[in-house]
Amino acid sequence: MPTPKELPKNLYRQIKYDIAFRKLATGTGIFVIILVIAAFFTLVYESWPAIKTYGLKFLWRTTWDPVTLEFGALPFLVGTLITSFLSLAIATPFALAGAIFLGELAPAKVANPVSFVIELLAGIPSVIYGLWALFYLVPLVRSFEMKIGAPPYGLGLFTASLVLAIMILPYALSVARDVISLVPQDLKEAAYGLGATRWETIRHVVLPYARSGILAGIVLALGRALGETMAVTMVIGNRSAMPQSIWDLANTMASVIANEFTEATEDLHLAALVEIGLLLFVITVIVNLVARIFIVKTKVK
Amino acid sequence: MKNSYPARENWRRLKNKIILGIITLLALIPTLPLFLILFQLLHKGLSSLSIDFFLHLPAPPGEPGGGIANAICGTLIIVGLATLIGVPISIMAGIYLSEYGKESKLAHAVRISADVLQGVPSIVIGIVAYAWVVRPMGHFSALSGSVALALMMIPVVVRTTEEVLKLVPDILREASLALGIPYWRTVLKVVLPTGMVGVTTGILIAIARIAGETAPLLFTAFGNQFMTLNPIEPMNALPLVIFNYATSPYEDWWQQAWGASIVLVFMVLALNILSRILARRIAGEK
Numbered sequence: 001m002p003t004p005k006e007l008p009k010n011l012y013r014q015i016k017y018d019i020a021f022r023k024l025a026t027g028t029g030i031f032v033i034i035l036v037i038a039a040f041f042t043l044v045y046e047s048w049p050a051i052k053t054y055g056l057k058f059l060w061r062t063t064w065d066p067v068t069l070e071f072g073a074l075p076f077l078v079g080t081l082i083t084s085f086l087s088l089a090i091a092t093p094f095a096l097a098g099a100i101f102l103g104e105l106a107p108a109k110v111a112n113p114v115s116f117v118i119e120l121l122a123g124i125p126s127v128i129y130g131l132w133a134l135f136y137l138v139p140l141v142r143s144f145e146m147k148i149g150a151p152p153y154g155l156g157l158f159t160a161s162l163v164l165a166i167m168i169l170p171y172a173l174s175v176a177r178d179v180i181s182l183v184p185q186d187l188k189e190a191a192y193g194l195g196a197t198r199w200e201t202i203r204h205v206v207l208p209y210a211r212s213g214i215l216a217g218i219v220l221a222l223g224r225a226l227g228e229t230m231a232v233t234m235v236i237g238n239r240s241a242m243p244q245s246i247w248d249l250a251n252t253m254a255s256v257i258a259n260e261f262t263e264a265t266e267d268l269h270l271a272a273l274v275e276i277g278l279l280l281f282v283i284t285v286i287v288n289l290v291a292r293i294f295i296v297k298t299k300v301k
Numbered sequence: 302m303k304n305s306y307p308a309r310e311n312w313r314r315l316k317n318k319i320i321l322g323i324i325t326l327l328a329l330i331p332t333l334p335l336f337l338i339l340f341q342l343l344h345k346g347l348s349s350l351s352i353d354f355f356l357h358l359p360a361p362p363g364e365p366g367g368g369i370a371n372a373i374c375g376t377l378i379i380v381g382l383a384t385l386i387g388v389p390i391s392i393m394a395g396i397y398l399s400e401y402g403k404e405s406k407l408a409h410a411v412r413i414s415a416d417v418l419q420g421v422p423s424i425v426i427g428i429v430a431y432a433w434v435v436r437p438m439g440h441f442s443a444l445s446g447s448v449a450l451a452l453m454m455i456p457v458v459v460r461t462t463e464e465v466l467k468l469v470p471d472i473l474r475e476a477s478l479a480l481g482i483p484y485w486r487t488v489l490k491v492v493l494p495t496g497m498v499g500v501t502t503g504i505l506i507a508i509a510r511i512a513g514e515t516a517p518l519l520f521t522a523f524g525n526q527f528m529t530l531n532p533i534e535p536m537n538a539l540p541l542v543i544f545n546y547a548t549s550p551y552e553d554w555w556q557q558a559w560g561a562s563i564v565l566v567f568m569v570l571a572l573n574i575l576s577r578i579l580a581r582r583i584a585g586e587k
Contacts, residue, residue: 014483015483017483017485018483018484018485020485021484021485021488022401022484022485024393025393025394025396025397025400025401026397026401026402026407028390028393028394028397029393029394029397029398029402029407029408029411030407030411031390031394032390032394032411032414032415032418032455032459033410033411033414035414035418035452035455036414036417036418037414039418039421039426039429039452042429042432042433043425043428043429043432045432046428046432093327094327094328094330094331095331097323097324097325097326097327097328098327098328098331100324100328101324101325101328102328105321105324105325116577117335118335119573120570120573120574121335121338123509123510123513123569123570123573124338124513124566124569125512125513125514125515125540125565125566125569126513126515127513127515127540127543127544127547127562128338128342128513128543128562128565128566129338130544130547131543131547131558131559131562132337132338132341132342134547134548135341135345135547135555136337136341166331166334166335166338169331170335197313197314197316197317198317198321199316199317199320199321200313200317223420226422227420227421227422227423227424227425228422229422229423229424229515229516230515230516230540230544234544234547234548254422254424254516257424257425257428258424258516258519261427261428261431261519261520262519262520262523273428274428274432277424277425277428280422280424280425281421281422281425284420284421284422285417285420285421287420288416288417288419288420289417292416
């Protein structure tokens with residue numbers, strides 16, 4: 001290494017700039033890591049009063065009463081689990097069928113524009129799905145509830161799950177379709193060559209090959225359903241008691257935060273809401289890491 | 302001809318037809334609610350659009366008329382500010398990943414962090430922005446909303462910048478370095494401009510994603526019935542108007558919520574389509 005004095009002044013300056021630019025870029029990269037860690041610890045710090053008061057019991061306490069300052073997260077954990085998994089159960093068969101239809105059955109002339117429209121629909125803001133659900137889905141569900149003799153709120157867990165299903169469908173569908181279109185043509189042709197029908201090829205060649213990718217799509221859709229706020233908040237009815245049936249008014253973790261955060265005047269109430277946010281953060285991080293593992297598996301193949 | 306097949310073969314063919322039919326049917330059913338949403342949005346929304354709607358401020362509750370001029374301005378300001386905050390950070394981090402970090406452990410940690418940030422629910426991002434900006438300032442502000450939206454934008458732009466810069470051929474870097482141009486200038490003057498269309502696409506996708514976000518604005522930008530251009534005051538935004546009006550008891554406001562939805566959907570769709578046209582242009586260049 002020549003000492004600075006031996007180098008032309010200009011070159012020395014450029015080397016300094018080079019090092020400075022590399023440090024700036026690396027520093028920004030580290031900044032992104034710090035943002036995520038800081039976000040996590042901010043949530044822990046802000047929810048500390050609630051963590052200190054309730055400890056782990058917070059997870060299975062069933063009373064949530066801002067007036068008497070009694071807080072437990074179980075009703076919201078249950079609400080989130082029911083709406084997420086019910087919506088996933090409703091959406092998955094349709095998403096899978098849609099992906100097979102677009103990836104295998106439909107000619108490109110149909111598949112391309114339809115996929116385009118579906119991806120645009122995935123970009124529509126959730127508050128608009130909520131608005132639509134409030135004015136069209138709620139009356140529909142209400143008349144259905146009257147027929148079967150359930151309490152005719154129209155709002156509630158079932159309606160929220162329906163909107164969620166409609167919202168996550170384009171998302172799960174486009175991931176699954178992308179994976180299905182990655183299945184090598186020669187594998188499929190080999191199956192046809194052996195005399196397999198189209199369905200047998202899909203069942204025994206395409207689906208096994210695309211399995212991890214499809215699972216990743218479903219898990220990613222689950223991650224979205226867990227954290228989805230606006231559409232759910234607008235139709236779930238906002239009742240903070242344990243739900244007894246899927247026709248009940250309820251709250252999810254996200255919707256209780258959206259509803260009560262600006263109204264929380266007591267420190268403990270605010271801290272309890274932030275702790276629910278912290279739980280949501282941890283759950284979605286785990287779900288997304290699981291999806292990542294499935295995606296890595298698909299790529300290894 | 303058909304009868305010359307054994308019965309089992311006929312059954313296989315029949316099963317094939319039945320199952321493919323079921324799949325096609327299942328694939329077509331979900332298009333129904335999706336088309337209903339679009340149709341009802343157009344049907345309800347278009348009738349509430351007028352010039353006054355774009356130029357006037359909200360009327361007091363119960364009074365007819367009024368518009369959403371403040372919310373349109375607010376959305377533009379909040380999203381613009383978020384872009385100003387988020388894009389420089391994202392591009393530098395993207396440059397780090399593609400030009401310096403590559404396969405190092407630190408680079409992987411940055412990628413995982415970006416993925417984690419992308420998965421965090423928007424309402425939780427809102428809480429974080431509340432703690433970081435609203436609490437120290439002591440009041441709600443457009444700026445805190447922009448910080449929340451910038452946090453949501455960063456992972457999208459970081460990853461697209463990295464992907465796009467990785468596609469720039471090494472020959473270009475080597476040609477530039479051989480001319481005696483230092484690496485940092487090579488990155489800024491050769492690599493980044495070559496990938497600029499791709500980076501712009503990523504930024505547009507990110508803006509489309511954050512423009513319709515409501516949850517992170519609920520307790521940051523908060524909303525405002527009056528016109529303000531000052532980013533440290535509470536500010537209205539289109540998604541907030543839709544939420545607040547839709548859940549209000551006034552029929553007049555419901556109508557305006559549909560109108561605001563049309564404006565918002567049009568903005569988001571335009572951004573999405575624009576980004577697609579750009580993306581197609583890159584694919585054509587290759």
